[in-house]
Amino acid sequence: MEDSMEHVFDSRLNNPKVSVIMPVYNCEAFLDESINTFLSQTLRVSELICIDDGSTDNSINILNHYKQRYPERIEIIKQDNQGPGPARNAGIKKANGDFIYFLDSDDAIPKETTLERLYNCAVTHKVLIAGGSITHAYETEDISSFADLEHFEGLQFTGEGYVNYNSYQFDFAYYRFIYSRRLIVENNILFPSYLRYEDPPFFVTAMLRAGIFYAIPDVTYRHRACYRDLKWSSRQVIDLISGISDVAYLACENNLEKLFHLNLFRLSEYNKVIETALLENPNGEVFAALLKFKERLASFKSIT
Numbered sequence: 001m002e003d004s005m006e007h008v009f010d011s012r013l014n015n016p017k018v019s020v021i022m023p024v025y026n027c028e029a030f031l032d033e034s035i036n037t038f039l040s041q042t043l044r045v046s047e048l049i050c051i052d053d054g055s056t057d058n059s060i061n062i063l064n065h066y067k068q069r070y071p072e073r074i075e076i077i078k079q080d081n082q083g084p085g086p087a088r089n090a091g092i093k094k095a096n097g098d099f100i101y102f103l104d105s106d107d108a109i110p111k112e113t114t115l116e117r118l119y120n121c122a123v124t125h126k127v128l129i130a131g132g133s134i135t136h137a138y139e140t141e142d143i144s145s146f147a148d149l150e151h152f153e154g155l156q157f158t159g160e161g162y163v164n165y166n167s168y169q170f171d172f173a174y175y176r177f178i179y180s181r182r183l184i185v186e187n188n189i190l191f192p193s194y195l196r197y198e199d200p201p202f203f204v205t206a207m208l209r210a211g212i213f214y215a216i217p218d219v220t221y222r223h224r225a226c227y228r229d230l231k232w233s234s235r236q237v238i239d240l241i242s243g244i245s246d247v248a249y250l251a252c253e254n255n256l257e258k259l260f261h262l263n264l265f266r267l268s269e270y271n272k273v274i275e276t277a278l279l280e281n282p283n284g285e286v287f288a289a290l291l292k293f294k295e296r297l298a299s300f301k302s303i304t
Helices: 002-009 028-039 059-069 084-094 114-124 181-186 199-210 234-253 257-269 271-280 285-297
Strands: 018-024 046-053 074-079 099-102 129-137 161-164 177-180 212-224
Touching (some): 018 084, 046 059, 084 181, 177 181, 234 257, 234 285, 257 271
Parallel strands (some): 018 046, 046 074
16 A cells, blocks of 8 residues: 555645645635634645635635735635536646645634644555544534434544545545545546535545545534525536435445445435425426436446
8 A cells, every 4th residue: 555655745845735725605704714724724835725706795805815915825716606616626726735625715624733634644644535523613612523413423533543435435524634636636536516515426536536544533624504594496406416316326336335325315305405496497407307316326226
């Protein structure tokens, strides 16, 4: 294992160790906090790539303010609104770091040492992916324990060590990991242009390519939850079905039965959303997406 991965850690003194990729869309209320959790990191050799995805609020002015103050550490990409997947893909193409960490503009890096801890773990243990646990931030408190949530136990690690993805078979919260940029670029692992559920296909594909990762019990990502109502368009429901279909197909291709059934559970969680969309979508596109999902998996009878 060590010999095959040695090339990933070639010394590049003039380049950042970690590139933090942040898609930004109308998030002025939380943008200062999010950026400052990057700027406070003890891993100083890092860069922040902000992709303004057609914001209509004050987000771009906030980004420009930080760019003027930290021109060597912050890059800004402006594009018309395309969604979080294409925004992150633009950041990947711009990134120079040995590793990539993804940060949404309403979330936060939990500790000043988070990036340094992840980077040192990846390099020391010679892995392409390293990650930890996640906490959900609400208005009054942080919720770190998910032990009582069915099908979400993979959000936390209780110990430290190598993990084989074939044993892990989980699909959520990709942003608590760092990823070798070379792994992502050389395998052309990009986010689909879905408006919902675009990150699990990326996460599972990267994990399958890496094979193993290094896990730590530390909280490595702080997700801001439940501060706005989520409204679903027909396009978003179709993209949700497509994303779940992608992961289920990957599970079938790689004989990952646990992951496959986990995604059937994910689909059932959105029953009400899908049923509403079926009623409100007279041209049948939502039904067609469900039918495509069923047909796509039909050839994998051994696992389904």
